Amino acid sequence: MSTTLPGPDGLERCRWCAGAPGFLDYHDREWGFPVDDDRRLFEKLCLESFQSGLSWRTILAKRENFRAAFAGFEFHRMARFTESDVARLLDDTGIVRHRGKIEAVIHNAACAQELVQREGSLAAYFWRHEPTADALGVPQTASTSAASVQLSKDLKRRGWKFVGPTTVFAFMQAMGLINDHAERCVVRAQAEKARLRFKRPG
Template sequence: MDTLINGPDGHPRCRWCATAPEFLAYHDTEWGYPVADDKRLFEKICLEGFQSGLSWRTILAKRENFRAAFHEFDFDKIARFTARDVERLLQDPGIVRHRGKIEAVIHNAARAQELVALHGSLASFFWSHEPDAAQLAEPQTASTSEASIALSKALKKLGWKFVGPTTVYAFMQAMGLINDHAPGCVVRAKAAHARSRFKSPAR
């Protein structure tokens, strides 16, 4: 299957970015670029959990609402949420009102604090699971990998919820732990260049 499509500027891009209007900017400026900011990493792993069973378009459209509801995904603040906050969030039409997923974010915020205490930052932990080139499948041909399975197991062992291998693989794609832009995509080289200038927090 052809994984490329011409963008509005005539340059080839991953075909998926043409399936919704809001995907183009996300594809061009975020997806696959390396991230070391703990709040962004926590946000993404949480949003991938919310996406479970839904489309990314649904989550992306609500992302600003999620950020407002969860204090910009500051896990130190979220860890202090109470049952009253859960009920408040369940009444918020701007987010996905799924009790289990909301409670998982609060639960995982406390786990994130514990992980930071152990590893210094979320970034150092997540980037320690960056796969080497020999482990990578052809771009956009897999939904899990050895690395995502290993990271999923590590997170679950630490008590995290909604972090299955497929969820974690999507997180790794988005946060630049792997460059899964299709060969020939104009952004693939840009993401690779950003990675070459990126200092891994795990080193």
């Protein structure tokens, strides 16, 4: 099966972006473009943690609700969440109400604070794990990589939760640490151009 299909403009795009309303815009404007903003990086890792065992369709549809519920994913604020916040979140029908995941991302907010103190920024830390070009395989043929396994292990060593290799690989795809757009996808060249212009932090 082809990894691409024609979009509304007739140009080839990654096949998955036709899977749900909102996917096309997310694919064309966000997925695979490099990010160096700590809040956005933390948000994405949290959302990928919530996606574990679910579909991205579910998470993307609830993204604005997640942002409202989790203080815009400002991790310095989230790190101060208490058990009453957990109870509030468990009662919020607009998000995924999974106690383990809710408690994990709050815990990870404190881990993010510690990481920033040690590394300077989340961006500097994550981009140090960008794989080299020769380490990448054929786009969209894997759900983990050597780089995602290594990053997952290091995050867990630092105390982070719900950051397995598959979750981390999806995070790296989305945040532009790799360009995993299909070879024939019209956005692949755009994402690569953005990666070439991108000033790596740290």
